[in-house]
Amino acid sequence: MTTANRVNDFTIKIATVNGTGSASANTLLMKSIFRSGVPVMGKNFFPSNIQGLPTWYEIRVSRDGHVARAGTVDLMVALNPETYARDVRELAPGGYLLYDSTWPRPVLLSRADITVIGVPLAKLCNENFTGVRTRILMKNICYAGALAALLNLDLERIRDLLGETYGRKPQLLESNMKAITLGFEYTRAHFPCPLPLSVERMDRTAGHIMIDGNTAAALGCVFAGATVAAWYPITPSTSLMDAFKRFCERLRIDPDSGAKRFAFIQAEDELAAIGMVLGAAWNGARAFTATSGPGISLMNEFLGLAYYAEVPAVVFDIQRVGPSTGMPTRTQQGDLLSCAYASHGDTRHICLYPADPGECFQMAVEAFDLAERLQTPVLVVSDLDIGMNDWMVREFPWDDAYRPDRGKVLTAEQIESLEKFHRYLDPDGDGIPWRTLPGVHPKAAYFTRGSGHNQFGAYTEDAAEYQQVLDRLLRKWQTARQCVPRALLEGEGSEIGIVSIGSGDSAVREALALLRAQGVAIDYLRVRAFPFGEEVERFLAGHRLVFVAEQNRDAQLRALLTLETAVEKAKLRSLLHYSGLPVSSRFIVDGVLAEVRGPAGASHGRRDRPVPEGQAGSDAAAEAAAISGREALSPAPATTTV
């Protein structure tokens, strides 16, 4: 660590207590780095709680533009005594520890191979501010000042950012700035600044924004012309609906009448939320809901109806850790199978898998087009990591020529020219029938039902008639295969391949660069939709060994691949990360090396399974500790958000 150039290439982790204002300081730090033109990533590891439990924020500064977790921590800001032991253990050898030196340094914060920086944050704030709550809040903005000094951040840029946040509250701007300056001055006076880990201006963020996936998906829904949004609150999907409402209240108000060009319905539960989406979409509105795993479980019955009765619907599943209530504020890709096959009977659903907020925006729009074109539910399977963390992504493009694909909906004139309308015929041979909307024409009526129906839309219990419709649905599924976004391929010529999905993408791409540097070349395929296209089949067939990197215990993507393609199961190797924290590039590197060079070749061994306790310097060990609750957490003092 001492010799390498660490300018614009390091990870900071900030350990605090939730509900004490540290979120603002963390965002401020990250944004000020971003505005210096330096690529940066911020990940929030927060508890399912409002106030008083441990929370961490990881900021990775990467001049090479990597936006995954690196898997190491170079500077730890340890402000929560409850987690001191774990936090210090996680710091890489040669790293730096910043702590509040108002009180004597506990033995917990001792390690021979790190540099300790003590800044009396509480003391500085107690001397300069009054009121208990203010002092706590200011202490948690004061460390941003200390870090600004250590990392060489521009105070003027920080002031600008604060100005944008507190534009209408100048006294808050001044008090925050005062706290930051206190931390900044003290640190500069007592320690050599900046550290070798520091930020230098670059020009690598032009054309980029920092945004979370839920906000991006909500914007996509607004731009796609969605008018009916029905939902039941559930972490981590709630911010998507909040953002949709916020955007609509700004962008969708009739300038003359003040009427709202959208209906935002908070349902009584997820069963009702999906029912409302189906009712609205059946009646010709673009409608959607957002939920997480428990909501998907509840929506199963209606999703089956929508598949069989052929009703469009868009569902965002912001995956969290399961099974059951699981860990609502941690991330996982645990719903891959339950989304693909939601509901009883022979059902399969179109799934889109965004890898970052940019794709959340784009796929939100695509989801509505696909749902209406194919008259079936489309699930946009995101996760907490994408949905709730700020990602650096390219600014979203928008083509003003875009018009929604409303699919095969007969107009009044078309219906007029028909002798009789039948709902489930296949006149075009693509498996997609024509539909009509209520209120359009006296000849348009049909009966929508989840019970057995024939191609004319009438109730049936006749074997041949039932099968005819089911077989046509299968033809439609084959059509869907041609319509969904292709999987993305990088690299060619290696006999080893790796497949990943969703938020694991950034870690895999960084890992592949690191592996290439070590002489291991691997081709990469990222699946972006279910059903899988031909390109997935070809990739699997064309490689001797294929790693499947995903974030769940049971290798759900691998299961989908083996069920839905001709691949031999034996050549698939799983890299499974399911701690609840986003996968790091190091995890992928180690997993691949362990396989291609044998266990000795990997720097830390394979981590398909929970790592034994006490493995210093390992993120996986820290994660294992975090999930097993090795350090007892205090009972929650406030309400729990689930």
Add this chain to the structure above:
Amino acid sequence: MTFIAKPKVTHPSLPPNALGLTRRAYEGALSTLCAGCGHDSITAAIVEACWRLSLEPQNLVKLSGIGCSSKTTAYFVSGAHGFNAVHGRMPSIATGANAANRRLSYIGVSGDGDTLSIGLGQFCHAIRRNLDMLYIIENNGVYGLTKGQFSASADIGSRAKKGETNRQPPIDPVLLALDLGAPFVARSFSGDKRQLVPLIEAGLKHRGFALIDILSPCVTFNDHEGSTKSYAYTREHYEPAVLADFVPREQPISIDYPPGEAREVALHDGSRIVLRKIGADYDPTDRTAAHAAVQARGGSGEYLTGLIYLEAADRHAEFHQVNATPEAPLNSLPFEQLSPGSTALRTILARYR
């Protein structure tokens, strides 16, 4: 059988309505219910009401859940779109459909099992939202399609066909709707078409949530001695409290009401409901009194029927009024009014730099 096409027989003597349509135009597929089922009488009353209102068939949307009652939406107004949802979830489909297009008339047909057990939550929340729809419960106290289990509306002491006696108190949808703030609450009997047809007309024309709980005996599983939902028991214990006549906007009131007995309530579109009290001390515009009266009769095993409660149109706001949606249906708004375009996107994204 619904898969047998029902012949459309147009007799020259059938009278046309204002649209020139006869009652035949408001019929649907052949019923597959048991002969004598109360539900078929209700279907006939719906046909009659829609014909009398001269509803454009394509402007009606029929919604239902699962069960014998929910099959009946196929048996009336074949020119209207129908949606047979999953068990107990019709209200959510109705909510979404209504949100998308406020211009159509929505009629939901459900049963006591579909509404009061598996669908109780959605029923309550549709009332809370004051969804503009007519919600009919075809209430027979029994699960017919699964052959005779008690439903949640079965009265204490009521005896099942197989001999078992119900010991659990019933859930009364009328009391529930009154509690939850429904602006239009009625109870009727499938065997009383004279009372039922005007109620259905009024419910369809009323803006906001209208409930008609209709006692509708199950001839196969709940029409025996000892049942409190049989034809015989209902006829015996059925007490009309308020008669309601529906008077369309254009039409003058032609019926002669004795002075002091009739009371007119205007609907939002100018049509009127004329309420005629039968019980001397009953006030159908007093929610608390209505609740007390229904509860009191229930205790003595009697069914108070008629338009039990009606709230004036200006005293409640339905779903679209609450949500301040435009007059034009959401499903018909031009894309240009919905999608802000690339310039607006750039402005929005500037905040994320």
